[in-house]
Amino acid sequence: MKTSHLAMIQAIFIVSVCGQxxxxxxxxxxxxxxxxxxxxxxxxxxxxxxxxxxxxxxxxxxxxxxxxxxxxxxxxxxxxxxxxxxxxxxxxxxxxxxxxxxxxxxxxxxxxxxxxxxxxxxxxxxxxxxxxxxxxxxxxxxxxxxxxxxxxxxxxxxxxxxxxxxxxxxxxxxxxxxxxxxxxxxxxxxxxxxxxxxxxxxxxxxxxxxxxxxxxxxxxxxxxxxxxxxWFFYVVNIMLPVALLSIMMVLSFKIPPVSGERLGYNMALLLSFVVLLNLIGESMPRVSKQVSYLQLYVSYQLSTSVVITMLSILLVKFQFTKSEINIPVVIKLYSFFCRCKRQKSEISNNVNDNSRIDKPSVENEEKIQSEYNDQMLATDAAQMIEKLFTWIFLAMFILSTILFLVVVAT
Structure with a gap:
């Protein structure tokens, strides 16, 4: 029985080898x-x-x-x-x-x-x-x-x-x-x-x-x-820091000049802006034939920050001036308008209540007012201009950002 099995295996092997x-x-x-x-x-x-x-x-x-x-x-x-x-x-x-x-x-x-x-x-x-x-x-x-x-x-x-x-x-x-x-x-x-x-x-x-x-x-x-x-990486690392610095620069008008911190705050933000621009310049494509809208946007925000810093310096100077000669004509006109309005209000109050008129006290108030007239003139006008500049530059930032996003999205 074993012999027949061995013979069969040998026959299969020979056929397979011959076939190969x-x-x-x-x-x-x-x-x-x-x-x-x-x-x-x-x-x-x-x-x-x-x-x-x-x-x-x-x-x-x-x-x-x-x-x-x-x-x-x-x-x-x-x-x-x-x-x-x-x-x-x-x-x-x-x-x-x-x-x-x-x-x-x-x-x-x-x-x-x-x-x-x-x-x-x-x-x-x-x-x-x-x-x-x-x-x-x-x-x-x-x-x-x-x-x-x-x-x-x-x-x-x-x-x-x-x-x-x-x-x-x-x-x-x-x-x-x-x-x-x-x-x-x-x-x-x-x-x-x-x-x-x-x-x-x-x-x-x-x-x-x-x-x-x-x-x-x-x-x-x-x-x-x-x-x-x-684009998400560039939005987080470029656009978001630029936008935050721009908003913080606009809010510098809310810092009272008497605190003595406004100019230091502006200069610190301006230096941060310059350092950020150096980092951004390394990540941007260096193609001389074309300028990207992002480069224009960042340059615009930097220019706006420089203008805000210059205006802050001038406003601080105006608020601490002691001579009316150094005050611009526009500020003088605004302050004159505010004084006239305030005087009309005081006169109407005096007419309505004659029993409370105290001539000596009125004379004292006029004397005090004349002593601090120059200083109040600059302070009132500067506060008005600070409010105006805050809204103007905030609107400029919002409009420029929206315009940039619309242009790059189309």
Missing amino acids: DDIVSQYIKLYKTLEEKLYGKIRPVLNQSKSVTVEVDVHLLGIQELDEKEQILQSRIALNCRWKYETLKWNVSQYGGIRKLNFSPKIAWIPDIIISNSVDSMFVLTDNNGDMNRIKIMSNGDAEWDSGGNIRTTCRIDITKYPFDSQTCNIVIGKLEYDSEVYMSTSSENVFTTALEGNGEWKLKSALIKEKTVHHNVTEIIVMLTLSRY
Whole structure:
């Protein structure tokens, strides 16, 4: 019984080994037959006057960096190329059911694909991955080849709406030679992004593909990537501190000048503004051809803060002046109007209540009033101007902020 089992196992082993040897021999036979038909690097069409149609699918694998100053996009892509290899076809039944073979790109024909707008030396995808990715050829002549890599391409940057900006960068996929021997096309209008790795600064809004005819029957593929910036970080670290400092600067008019703290408060805020601007300048894109609305907004708030500081200095001077000569005409007119109004009120009160008229006390009050007339003149006028300036600069801040948000949002 044991002998029969051993004989059966040996027979199965011999059949399996013979079967594997037969498959290997069929592969060797098929390879030798097809290598004779490769004809080196001749295009894989029986009629050499016809173009080879190559379908290209683009897979976006990652967005490494978008350099605004140098205007360079660093990305990683993979290309899936398919074409018909008319010179490499075989009958599956004659070669043990073999349906697919792999050939090295060094001995078989592949399209010479380049990145036309690469900032480096001519980026030829064939040279980079020609020895790594082999060509898959089916029995009916369908060929498939994968290529790709890390690329650096030009990208025109518009930072006017920074940090709420969106940038559209193109990756131009063309041929090494502009001829009609190869016709490039794409089977999809969208870039495949299933394997895309996220980026901390940019979000991919859309990735489209379009074919562009350069010359007669000469095409290239343009990959259009639309990227939007993550703006929350910049709002928290740039816009919010600027807005808070601006509001605090406006509120400086509420500090009484007699406390002696107003000018020190203004200078401290102004110095904080300058330090903040240095930090903001390092984070902003350094593009000399364009100025972002955020830069204009921050510069406007800084200028307003300087004006508020200058006005605070003048108002403190006016309130502590002892000579009416140094008081501006506008302030004199306002104070005169206030005195006339106050005197009319006092006269009406005296007329209504004659029993309470005390001529000596009236004379004393007029004497005291004349002694402190200059000082009260400046104090009353300065308080009025401080209230007016508070509302004016607060309105200017609110309107400028709303205008900035509306402009960058449209």
